[in-house]
Amino acid sequence: MRVFVTGASGWIGSAVTDELLAAGHEVTGLARSDKSAAALEGRGARVRRGDLDDLDGIRLGAQDADAVIHLANKHDWSDPAGTAAAERAAVRTIGEALAGTGRPFLTASGVAGLVQGRPVTEDDASPFHGPDSPRGGSENLALEFVGRGVHSMSLRFAPTVHGTGDHGFIAILAAVARQKGVSGYPGDGANRWAAVHVRDAARLVALGLDKAPAGARLHAVAEEGVPTRAIAEAIGRAFDLPVTSIAPDDVPDHFGWIGTFFGMDFAATSTATQHLLGWTPTGPALVEDLDAGAYATHR
Numbered sequence: 623m624r625v626f627v628t629g630a631s632g633w634i635g636s637a638v639t640d641e642l643l644a645a646g647h648e649v650t651g652l653a654r655s656d657k658s659a660a661a662l663e664g665r666g667a668r669v670r671r672g673d674l675d676d677l678d679g680i681r682l683g684a685q686d687a688d689a690v691i692h693l694a695n696k697h698d699w700s701d702p703a704g705t706a707a708a709e710r711a712a713v714r715t716i717g718e719a720l721a722g723t724g725r726p727f728l729t730a731s732g733v734a735g736l737v738q739g740r741p742v743t744e745d746d747a748s749p750f751h752g753p754d755s756p757r758g759g760s761e762n763l764a765l766e767f768v769g770r771g772v773h774s775m776s777l778r779f780a781p782t783v784h785g786t787g788d789h790g791f792i793a794i795l796a797a798v799a800r801q802k803g804v805s806g807y808p809g810d811g812a813n814r815w816a817a818v819h820v821r822d823a824a825r826l827v828a829l830g831l832d833k834a835p836a837g838a839r840l841h842a843v844a845e846e847g848v849p850t851r852a853i854a855e856a857i858g859r860a861f862d863l864p865v866t867s868i869a870p871d872d873v874p875d876h877f878g879w880i881g882t883f884f885g886m887d888f889a890a891t892s893t894a895t896q897h898l899l900g901w902t903p904t905g906p907a908l909v910e911d912l913d914a915g916a917y918a919t920h921r
Contacts, residue, residue: 624648625831626687628680628712629694629730630667631658633790634783637824638691639667645828652683652694674708677715684719689726689831692716692764693777695757699879703754710758717767717774726773726831731761733778733816733841733890734883741816741846741889742778744839765837773836780816780843781888783823784908786916792908794880796857796917805858806868806876808885811851816890818844819905829899840895844903847889856912 625642629635630651642649643666653659654673662669672679674694684690692713696705713729720727733742735756736749748761764774782792799805818826823842830840851867858865873881896902906914 623688623831624650624686625689625691626650626652626670626683627667627691627693628652628674629692631661632693633788634730634779634820634823635693636661636665637820638693638827639665641824641828642831643667645832650683650687652680674712677711680712680715681719684716687725690716690720690728691827691831692727692729695730706756706758707753709760710753710763713758713760713764717764717770717772720772721767722771724771724773726775727764727767728775728777728827728830729760729764731757731776731778732781733843734781734888735886738887741891742841743891744841744894747839748776768836775830775834775836775838775840777827777830778839778841778843778890779823780818780845780890781883782815782817782908783820783842784817784911784916785820785905786911788820788917791880791883792853792857792912793917795853795877795884796861798877798880799854799857799863800861802876803863805854805861805863805865807851807854807865808868808873808877808881809870811849811854811867813885813887814847814849814889815853816843816846816888817848817908818842818903819911822901822903822905826895826899826901829901833899838898840899841890841892843890843892843895844905845907846891847887848908850884852909853912856909857917860912860915860917
């Protein structure tokens with residue numbers, strides 16, 4: 623199968639590209655820089671130069687493919703509105719390019735913030751609709767294309783997709799801890815984050831491409847919820863730092879922008895996804911990864 627992947631050289635995208643190539647698919651990745659292009663070619667993938675603002679290039683990439691996996695996102699925390707607008711425009715462009723073809727379209731989303739007070743399940747529809755909502759309402763927009771003859775699926779990733787080389791949320795929290803000289807957790811540290819190892823997440827994407835029905839919401843979640851206190855304690859051990867509670871009123875000042883997320887409960891299950899795809903996570907757990915030195919290179 624010819625698969626067009628946006629974000630193919632990113633943290634999750636690189637692992638997904640490896641999985642797809644190992645499964646015998648032909649991968650073309652969207653690359654905005656010479657470095658990204660070289661990394662993709664080194665993996666054995668083809669390259670289409672462009673970025674999320676190059677909607678014509680994205681359209682042509684989708685039209686030339688048998689399937690599209692959309693993983694790219696600007697993640698510009700200083701301009702969330704611009705990030706959401708770019709995400710929505712890319713999803714709409716891909717959906718329209720695939721309309722009436724029945725081809726698979728897998729788009730990245732997340733489990734964060736979908737429900738309150740309990741773990742998110744695959745039965746929970748996203749409450750985010752329209753361009754002014756988080757991620758521009760891209761999950762619901764992508765799934766709406768099922769009614770227009772697109773085999774759309776949502777890939778809901780845990781808030782931390784961890785592993786050696788990760789520069790995401792856990793790496794940022796580790797950087798804050800080193801800067802402050804203490805590994806903090808919000809309040810009593812009882813709120814939880816779902817987690818998944820990057821290789822398990824990549825394997826789920828490849829399985830979803832081959833097996834998931836149109837309209838599926840797939841959860842890339844291995845651990846339902848790791849308490850933030852346990853995360854902080856593991857970061858403390860990794861960098862030989864004291865661990866302490868940060869009062870809720872002090873969380874924004876201590877952690878910066880990531881404090882909003884670290885103070886929230888982002889638990890989720892993947893029971894239905896595992897049953898549907900025959901997917902069993904086998905990678906190390908988040909705390910195991912931290913204890914094994916996966917983030918030691920961030921010293």
